[in-house]
């Protein structure tokens with residue numbers, strides 16, 4: 001039998017698509033985060049995030065979008081914003097029925113992206 005991947009535990013392609021869709025509504029409903037996405041093509045963002053999650057979870061995908069530092073540069077994202085978005089991701093995974101072990105494995109693979117996402121944020125105003 002094939003080795004079961006984290007991707008399988010996330011529900012495969014339908015599971016990842018449902019999780020990302022769920023996350024989009026949580027972002028849209030969060031006044032702290034929604035403003036970051038004012039000029040974003042949400043369909044493109046969702047498709048790119050699905051591909052990235054599939055890749056990170058050892059699914060049959062290769063993320064070919066921009067590196068995380070470039071994708072997020074100069075948005076003024078704070079650590080609190082980062083934690084908020086990851087918290088929404090966790091709630092989206094719960095809502096889609098992904099079990100604790102798989103949730104934590106995925107979140108553990110997202111955590112190392114923090115440094116890249118924060119690398120090129122605008123310096124704080126004095």
Ligand code: HEM
Pocket residue numbers: 033036037039040041044045048049052065066071072077081082083085086110111113114117
């Ligand atoms: C682990 C956390 C995160 C991951 C995995 C992630 C992943 C991604 C990916 C894959 C894209 C699409 C890149 C592209 O194809 O152009 C993207 C874009 C974007 N992300 Fe994130 N992101 C994270 C955190 C955040 C946070 C904390 C914010 C803001 C609070 C944010 C705001 C955005 C915005 C606004 C875009 C769209 C930029 C555009 O319109 O081109 N992201 N992110």
